[in-house]
Amino acid sequence: MKKIPLTLFVLLFSGSVFAHATIGVLNFNEAFFNTEAWKQQAQQLESALSEDQSAADSLRKELLELQDALQVNSPTLASTEMQRIQEEAQFKQLKFQQIGERAQSTLQSSQNQFLERYRGLLGEALNEVYAEGGYDFMLRSDSIAASGFTYNVTSEVTAKLNELIAELSAATQ
Numbered sequence: 024m025k026k027i028p029l030t031l032f033v034l035l036f037s038g039s040v041f042a043h044a045t046i047g048v049l050n051f052n053e054a055f056f057n058t059e060a061w062k063q064q065a066q067q068l069e070s071a072l073s074e075d076q077s078a079a080d081s082l083r084k085e086l087l088e089l090q091d092a093l094q095v096n097s098p099t100l101a102s103t104e105m106q107r108i109q110e111e112a113q114f115k116q117l118k119f120q121q122i123g124e125r126a127q128s129t130l131q132s133s134q135n136q137f138l139e140r141y142r143g144l145l146g147e148a149l150n151e152v153y154a155e156g157g158y159d160f161m162l163r164s165d166s167i168a169a170s171g172f173t174y175n176v177t178s179e180v181t182a183k184l185n186e187l188i189a190e191l192s193a194a195t196q
Contacts, residue, residue: 044159047152047176048167054180055145060188061137068133075122082119086112141188148183152176 055061089112097105153161156176167173 045157046173047156047158047161048164048173049149049161049180050164050175050177051145053177054148054184055138055141056134057178057181058141058184058188060141060185060192064133064137068130072126072129075126079119079122079126082115082122086115086119089115141184144184144187144191145180147187148180151183152179 089108093100093105093108093112100108149161152158156174156179158174158176161176162173164175164177
């Protein structure tokens with residue numbers, strides 16, 4: 024019988040302590056991919072993929088023209104001509120898909136390399152924001168459904184990452 028009041032007291036006390044806790048919430052991907060270093064890398068990546076983008080745009084235009092030609096001329100086209108146009112469209116669609124997959128793979132690889140290169144700095148940035156902000160807890164944003172007692176620290180962590188990456192870049196030059 025004594026356990027019930029004690030348990031009730033602990034639950035009430037822990038709830039009131041937790042209600043007054045300062046909780047920092049961080050979106051890791053947003054913190055990493057809003058850094059100046061990533062923005063520069065993304066611009067370089069965009070330049071590197073510009074040829075693929077042009078090819079994809081050209082293929083998209085050609086596919087639309089083939090679809091229009093089929094819709095407009097299908098009543099008057101011979102079956103062999105329709106089949107040839109459909110096969111050409113399928114071939115162009117396959118090339119378009121391959122370009123998209125190659126670009127996606129390149130982007131994913133670039134993101135993974137970036138994360139691996141600067142992962143250690145995230146811990147430093149997070150610790151500095153934690154200490155400077157006087158937070159009791161730091162949680163990932165994807166682990167919280169809803170809370171009224173949190174502060175989004177993502178932009179603060181991004182700013183710290185920018186500082187640390189700049190320091191690291193200056194030290195390696």
